[in-house]
Amino acid sequence: MTQRARNWLLVAPAGAWLLVMLVLPLSVVFVFSFGERAPSGGYVPAFSLEQYANLPARFTAFKNTLMLAPLGTVAALLIAYPLAYQLAVRTSDKWKTLLLVLVIVPFWTSILIRSYAWIFILGGRGIPALLDIVGIEGVRLINTPFAVLVGIIYGYLPLMVFPIYVSLDRLDKRLLEASSDLGAPPLTTFLKVTLPMSISGIATGCMLVFILLMGEFLIPALLGGGKVFFVGNALVDLFLQSRNWAYGSAVAVMLIVIMLVTVTLYMRLISRLNVQHDDAPLM
Amino acid sequence: MRIYAVCVYVFLYTPIAIIALFSFSAGRSASQLEGLSVQWYGRALNNPFVMDALGNSLFVAFVSATLASVLGTLAAVGLQGIRGPARALFDALIYIAVMIPGIVIGIATLIALVTVFGVVNPWLEAFWPGSAPAPTLRMGMGSLIAAHTMFTLALVIIIVRARLAGLEGALTEASADLYATPLGTFRQITLPLIAPAILAGFLLSFTFSFDDFIIAFFVAGSETTLPIYIFSSIRRGITPEVNAIGTMVMGASLIMLVVAQLILRRGQKR
Numbered sequence: 001m002t003q004r005a006r007n008w009l010l011v012a013p014a015g016a017w018l019l020v021m022l023v024l025p026l027s028v029v030f031v032f033s034f035g036e037r038a039p040s041g042g043y044v045p046a047f048s049l050e051q052y053a054n055l056p057a058r059f060t061a062f063k064n065t066l067m068l069a070p071l072g073t074v075a076a077l078l079i080a081y082p083l084a085y086q087l088a089v090r091t092s093d094k095w096k097t098l099l100l101v102l103v104i105v106p107f108w109t110s111i112l113i114r115s116y117a118w119i120f121i122l123g124g125r126g127i128p129a130l131l132d133i134v135g136i137e138g139v140r141l142i143n144t145p146f147a148v149l150v151g152i153i154y155g156y157l158p159l160m161v162f163p164i165y166v167s168l169d170r171l172d173k174r175l176l177e178a179s180s181d182l183g184a185p186p187l188t189t190f191l192k193v194t195l196p197m198s199i200s201g202i203a204t205g206c207m208l209v210f211i212l213l214m215g216e217f218l219i220p221a222l223l224g225g226g227k228v229f230f231v232g233n234a235l236v237d238l239f240l241q242s243r244n245w246a247y248g249s250a251v252a253v254m255l256i257v258i259m260l261v262t263v264t265l266y267m268r269l270i271s272r273l274n275v276q277h278d279d280a281p282l283m
Numbered sequence: 284m285r286i287y288a289v290c291v292y293v294f295l296y297t298p299i300a301i302i303a304l305f306s307f308s309a310g311r312s313a314s315q316l317e318g319l320s321v322q323w324y325g326r327a328l329n330n331p332f333v334m335d336a337l338g339n340s341l342f343v344a345f346v347s348a349t350l351a352s353v354l355g356t357l358a359a360v361g362l363q364g365i366r367g368p369a370r371a372l373f374d375a376l377i378y379i380a381v382m383i384p385g386i387v388i389g390i391a392t393l394i395a396l397v398t399v400f401g402v403v404n405p406w407l408e409a410f411w412p413g414s415a416p417a418p419t420l421r422m423g424m425g426s427l428i429a430a431h432t433m434f435t436l437a438l439v440i441i442i443v444r445a446r447l448a449g450l451e452g453a454l455t456e457a458s459a460d461l462y463a464t465p466l467g468t469f470r471q472i473t474l475p476l477i478a479p480a481i482l483a484g485f486l487l488s489f490t491f492s493f494d495d496f497i498i499a500f501f502v503a504g505s506e507t508t509l510p511i512y513i514f515s516s517i518r519r520g521i522t523p524e525v526n527a528i529g530t531m532v533m534g535a536s537l538i539m540l541v542v543a544q545l546i547l548r549r550g551q552k553r
Contacts, residue, residue, distance in 0.1 A: 003364060003465075004364070006361075006364075006465070007361040007362075007363075007364040007365050008361065008365070009361070010357045010358060010360055010361025011357070011358045011361035011362055011365065011373065013354045013357065013358070014354045014355060014357065014358035014436055014440065015358070015373065015376075017354060017429075017432065017433055017436055018376045018377075018380060018433060018436070018437075020429075021392065021429050021430060021432070021433035022376060022379065022380050022383075022388075022433055023376070024395050025388070025391030025392045025394070025395035025396075026379075026383070026387075026391050028391060028394055028395040028398060029387070029390070029391045029394065029395075032394060043394070043398075079291065082284065082287055082288075083287070083288055083291045086284050086285070086287065086288045087288070090284060099288075101544070102292065102295075103291075103292075103295065105537060105540060106295050106296070106299065108490055108536055108537075108539075108540045109299075109494070109532070109533040109536040109537065110494040110496075110510065110513075110529070110532055110533065110536065111494070112494070112496050112510050112513055112514060113302065113513065113529035113532060113533060114298055114299065114533075116302075116513075116517050116521065116525075116529075117298030117299065117301050117302045118298060119517075119521065120298075120301055120302075120305070120313075120521075121297070121298060121301065125315070154294065154295070154298065157291075157294075157295065158295075211382060211384075212384070214384060215383075215384020215385060215386045215387060216384075217386050217497055218496060218497065218514075222517065232384070232386045232497075235386055235387075235390055236386070236500070239390045239393065239394075239501065240500075240501070245394050248390060249390075249394070252387050252390060252391070255384070255387065256383065256387065259382075259384075263382075
């Protein structure tokens with residue numbers, strides 16, 4: 001057996017698996033999105049753009065997703081960056097690893113369980129009850145966009161901290177010393193040295209979080225109480241409740257298209273930033 | 284700055300602590316602590332539905348993680364020698380597998396398999412040999428394992444390939460120069476070197492499969508996994524029993540994570 005044949009034989013099982021369980025299902029979704037709903041639910045073959053024309057009926061789901069996903073990503077970034085900076089630049093090597101692991105551990109436990117904990121905290125007997133004692137009454141937190149945002153930040157913070165930490169950890173700390181020795185105030189050092197050097201970490205973190213948020217279902221389902229719903233929640237409704245496969249497929253295709261477009265635009269933007277950074281005389 | 288970091292850690296661990304705390308409640312309320320007891324742990328462990336769901340989750344996680352580790356490792360090794368458009372296509376598939384939201388994977392797998400089964404089942408019935416009734420294909424553990432394996436397979440390929448890329452070619456070349464067969468080289472040189480990555484891939488796959496709710500929600504048919512059980516319990520109203528289950532699941536995930544870390548670190552030292 002030639003080397004070539006052997007390589008193909010090794011790759012074949014995984015390739016076949018991906019073909020049957022990834023390519024086939026996605027193709028089916030694409031084909032079904034041009035079909036029609038059967039009277040009893042399910043799918044009837046057809047070729048119409050009717051499902052796509054009906055997409056505005058689910059406008060709210062797309063609107064919520066496209067507002068809360070970027071908002072959640074930016075909020076997670078703003079909270080994660082100072083922590084990553086503190087860990088990578090200001091913490092001694094002895095504590096670094098342990099503290100970083102402590103950030104990542106929650107991410108590897110069930111997001112379902114971690115999210116429902118917020119039902120207690122934001123629910124009637126949680127923070128609103130505490131605010132009541134201080135004299136602020138009638139605050140409703142659970143089942144609001146705010147609750148969903150908190151859940152999002154909480155769920156995906158570790159995923160944001162990690163890549164930023166890695167990029168800041170790689171940063172040569174002597175550059176920071178050099179900058180301050182040359183008389184730059186701390187803010188200038190941060191804006192001209194630290195921030196540009198950590199762009200790649202920020203870019204990775206934002207992309208990971210954004211991609212996962214676009215398909216989010218659990219957090220809005222648990223903390224949004226049916227009032228704040230994402231495309232993911234619309235999909236569950238369409239496939240499991242109303243069994244409208246054709247329309248659901250069109251919604252799914254639209255979601256993927258939006259993701260592809262935003263991620264591509266985003267990558268363009270980032271690579272342009274990186275080019276500028278490489279041109280900088282510092283390197 | 285330091286105070287800020289402490290605040291973030293409090294933010295990260297308060298919800299976990301609250302669940303763990305309430306799971307020890309002696310009362311019936313899930314959100315109030317009325318004395319301490321471990322009765323809810325006993326309830327959970329004696330609840331046949333919980334145990335059934337746990338068994339299903341462990342079985343699916345173990346089988347899909349094993350399949351993914353074996354097939355993923357083989358593919359990662361094979362891919363080293365493949366170039367050109369075929370390689371680009373395969374890389375694109377792996378990229379798509381990890382990028383597409385779990386919910387889309389779930390619905391896509393559901394409608395594709397239901398459609399395929401709808402075509403295959405009448406054929407099976409018509410052409411099944413012998414007098415025994417023909418088997419009916421339906422959504423269940425099999426489809427769930429297949430779907431989880433698809434995603435975790437991509438994970439394992441990514442992890443093992445990173446490790447393979449870091450290996451020095453000199454060792455395998457030396458082995459070949461000394462007339463070792465390709466299989467011998469693989470078994471005695473490559474495999475021990477990438478073993479930590481394979482194990483890490485296995486444990487990550489296991490954790491992913493065990494914690495997955497959204498794919499299982501669509502693909503598991505009438506079977507219940509632990510996350511599905513927890514989700515439907517939350518929908519019915521949270522009880523201290525759910526808190527106890529959640530605490531145990533988080534504890535188990537934590538142990539898995541520590542084990543994975545230890546294995547990976549030992550691999551790096553070697």
